[in-house]
Amino acid sequence: MATIKDVAQKAGVTVTTVSRVLNNRGYLSKDTRDKVFQAMEELNYKPNAIARSLYAKKSGIIGLILPALRHPFFAELAGFIEQYANLHAYKLLVCDSNHDALREKEFVDLLKSNQIDALIMASHTLDVREFAGLDYPIVTFDRIIDGLSYVCSDNYRGGVLAAERLIHVGCEHVAHICGNLQLDLLSNDRTKAFLDVMDKHGINPIIVQTQTDVFDYKHYDNMIYPLLKDHPHLNGIFATSDLLAAHVLRACYEMNIKVPGDLRVIGYDDVSLSELLVPQLTTIHQPIQEMAEMAVILATQAQEADRFQQAHVFPVHMIQRYTC
Amino acid sequence: MATIKDVAQKAGVTVTTVSRVLNNRGYLSKDTRDKVFQAMEELNYKPNAIARSLYAKKSGIIGLILPALRHPFFAELAGFIEQYANLHAYKLLVCDSNHDALREKEFVDLLKSNQIDALIMASHTLDVREFAGLDYPIVTFDRIIDGLSYVCSDNYRGGVLAAERLIHVGCEHVAHICGNLQLDLLSNDRTKAFLDVMDKHGINPIIVQTQTDVFDYKHYDNMIYPLLKDHPHLNGIFATSDLLAAHVLRACYEMNIKVPGDLRVIGYDDVSLSELLVPQLTTIHQPIQEMAEMAVILATQAQEADRFQQAHVFPVHMIQRYTC
Numbered sequence: 001m002a003t004i005k006d007v008a009q010k011a012g013v014t015v016t017t018v019s020r021v022l023n024n025r026g027y028l029s030k031d032t033r034d035k036v037f038q039a040m041e042e043l044n045y046k047p048n049a050i051a052r053s054l055y056a057k058k059s060g061i062i063g064l065i066l067p068a069l070r071h072p073f074f075a076e077l078a079g080f081i082e083q084y085a086n087l088h089a090y091k092l093l094v095c096d097s098n099h100d101a102l103r104e105k106e107f108v109d110l111l112k113s114n115q116i117d118a119l120i121m122a123s124h125t126l127d128v129r130e131f132a133g134l135d136y137p138i139v140t141f142d143r144i145i146d147g148l149s150y151v152c153s154d155n156y157r158g159g160v161l162a163a164e165r166l167i168h169v170g171c172e173h174v175a176h177i178c179g180n181l182q183l184d185l186l187s188n189d190r191t192k193a194f195l196d197v198m199d200k201h202g203i204n205p206i207i208v209q210t211q212t213d214v215f216d217y218k219h220y221d222n223m224i225y226p227l228l229k230d231h232p233h234l235n236g237i238f239a240t241s242d243l244l245a246a247h248v249l250r251a252c253y254e255m256n257i258k259v260p261g262d263l264r265v266i267g268y269d270d271v272s273l274s275e276l277l278v279p280q281l282t283t284i285h286q287p288i289q290e291m292a293e294m295a296v297i298l299a300t301q302a303q304e305a306d307r308f309q310q311a312h313v314f315p316v317h318m319i320q321r322y323t324c
Numbered sequence: 325m326a327t328i329k330d331v332a333q334k335a336g337v338t339v340t341t342v343s344r345v346l347n348n349r350g351y352l353s354k355d356t357r358d359k360v361f362q363a364m365e366e367l368n369y370k371p372n373a374i375a376r377s378l379y380a381k382k383s384g385i386i387g388l389i390l391p392a393l394r395h396p397f398f399a400e401l402a403g404f405i406e407q408y409a410n411l412h413a414y415k416l417l418v419c420d421s422n423h424d425a426l427r428e429k430e431f432v433d434l435l436k437s438n439q440i441d442a443l444i445m446a447s448h449t450l451d452v453r454e455f456a457g458l459d460y461p462i463v464t465f466d467r468i469i470d471g472l473s474y475v476c477s478d479n480y481r482g483g484v485l486a487a488e489r490l491i492h493v494g495c496e497h498v499a500h501i502c503g504n505l506q507l508d509l510l511s512n513d514r515t516k517a518f519l520d521v522m523d524k525h526g527i528n529p530i531i532v533q534t535q536t537d538v539f540d541y542k543h544y545d546n547m548i549y550p551l552l553k554d555h556p557h558l559n560g561i562f563a564t565s566d567l568l569a570a571h572v573l574r575a576c577y578e579m580n581i582k583v584p585g586d587l588r589v590i591g592y593d594d595v596s597l598s599e600l601l602v603p604q605l606t607t608i609h610q611p612i613q614e615m616a617e618m619a620v621i622l623a624t625q626a627q628e629a630d631r632f633q634q635a636h637v638f639p640v641h642m643i644q645r646y647t648c
Binding site: 061068069070072075076078079082083086091092093094095096098103110217246247249250253272273275276277278279280 | 406407541574
């Protein structure tokens with residue numbers, strides 16, 4: 001019968017590291033985690049901790065609420081979350097909420113009645129008070145709710161990078177296309193940072209927001225075509241998703257605006273779509289896979305005592321392709 | 325207390341139609357179904373049939389297996405399936421299988437142990453024998469398994485439409501890019517039809533297949549760039565997904581091959597992506613939303629006696645945009 005020491009030796013790590021992997025404690029590289037899991041598998045190691053967690057587990061199901069599966073960012077996020085949930089022996093119950101607060105509440109109720117063990121919320125329309133005093137593992141994406149752990153990219157830094165790049169290449173007539181700022185999301189920091197930097201350079205960008213709760217892609221075009229038509233001198237755009245940026249590129253093609261010649265465009269997310277566009281999109285990379293893994297780890301932390309509000313802000317960087 | 329007659333009168337349909345809606349029997353237009361549901365809601369009608377079905381329901385969960393959530397076709401399909409499942413008061417347990425037969429088996433086992441009530445399979449790697457004698461509601465996408473109902477688009481017709489269009493515009497040097505034909509999928513009929521029509525016109529297309537079980541998009545490029553490089557006279561391509569076609573368009577842009585001037589391109593699916601591409605993609609439209617609705621209806625048919633193998637082949641048509 002293999003011991004935790006055997007696992008540590010085989011994986012070439014310390015016993016403490018194995019223990020941290022088993023208890024999903026702290027941040028460990030994917031490489032380390034993989035080595036430990038592989039050693040456990042090869043030695044057929046069945047730790048008490050895992051046995052305990054299996055025993056304590058009521059349904060073996062994690063709930064995931066997101067606003068729209070067909071949005072490429074959320075599709076990629078959901079795919080990774082499902083894969084990591086599976087690695088931790090959890091199944092994934094998915095809710096495509098379309099920002100419907102009632103559907104969010106339904107999933108919170110599933111959690112309260114132990115029909116799911118944890119909840120990852122990447123859509124947040126529900127009143128914050130619904131979460132007050134809830135002692136359940138809920139992890140949020142891109143929103144801070146008192147007492148709940150959250151995962152986000154460094155949105156502010158992303159906005160700074162985009163602004164600095166546009167300024168660096170000489171853009172002076174700048175627009176910013178973003179989600180609706182009334183939704184209380186951390187991604188609004190992208191806008192804040194962008195405006196802060198632009199302001200320092202005496203530039204006052206045009207801001208265009210999507211409607212609240214709208215993932216209707218025709219609506220994107222209804223915003224973007226007038227923007228380009230009414231502002232023929234525009235030479236730089238920062239869009240807060242690659243999908244929005246894709247709509248901008250398509251509109252430019254149809255209106256015979258050359259990118260990057262006439263207009264520079266920067267997106268945000270770095271989903272696969274961004275490499276498929278013509279020209280390939282310059283964008284702010286957020287580490288979707290790592291963020292998904294962390295959300296699953298936070299949601300499945302075995303011991304309730306481990307649950308306290310944790311903020312996991314993931315670094316971003318610019319992927320320079322051909323639109324800026 | 326409202327009766328079924330009141331509902332029929334308010335909705336302007338017959339009692340039989342209301343009954344068919346309640347029992348998810350036969351094919352009804354979305355319009356009719358919506359009218360009936362709306363009348364039920366307005367009259368606060370609670371039919372015994374629904375009460376029965378709620379009572380009989382064990383978990384209220386439908387399982388969905390698909391090969392890759394990040395693939396735009398499956399992301400859109402999953403989104404619609406979730407929405408229709410919700411309409412029928414079911415939750416959706418999603419498995420991103422990456423063509424792993426073990427994960428498919430896991431979901432079949434959930435069904436056998438009543439942890440889920442029905443299963444929709446849009447990924448099929450598992451040996452057909454695993455399904456032998458299973459008396460559970462399983463609905464397959466794009467594959468025929470003895471005794472199980474299935475949903476697909478009219479793949480053969482889609483292949484014919486693509487071939488005829490390329491011939492009509494004068495393409496003679498033609499290639500076909502498809503999924504791996506070893507996977508026993510009905511979508512292989514797209515290839516069969518395409519080759520049948522081309523053969524009648526004395527054209528022998530180059531065929532390029534993806535590897536089995538691969539949704540690695542870099543692999544797409546590794547197939548497409550050599551194809552375009554080695555066959556500079558190619559003037560027509562039919563790709564069996566819009567995603568493959570998107571990779572073709574991007575490669576053409578980078579290799580300075582004009583679309584549609586030098587090369588015509590036709591995709592398949594008509595996902596939102598196809599409208600975002602530059603130029604917008606000509607493609608074969610399959611009615612993803614209606615197919616999702618039918619899969620949910622077949623999976624949730626209230627009475628077991630209603631369950632017999634049903635084939636639902638949805639019509640396709642060509643959406644002519646700017647690549648062919």
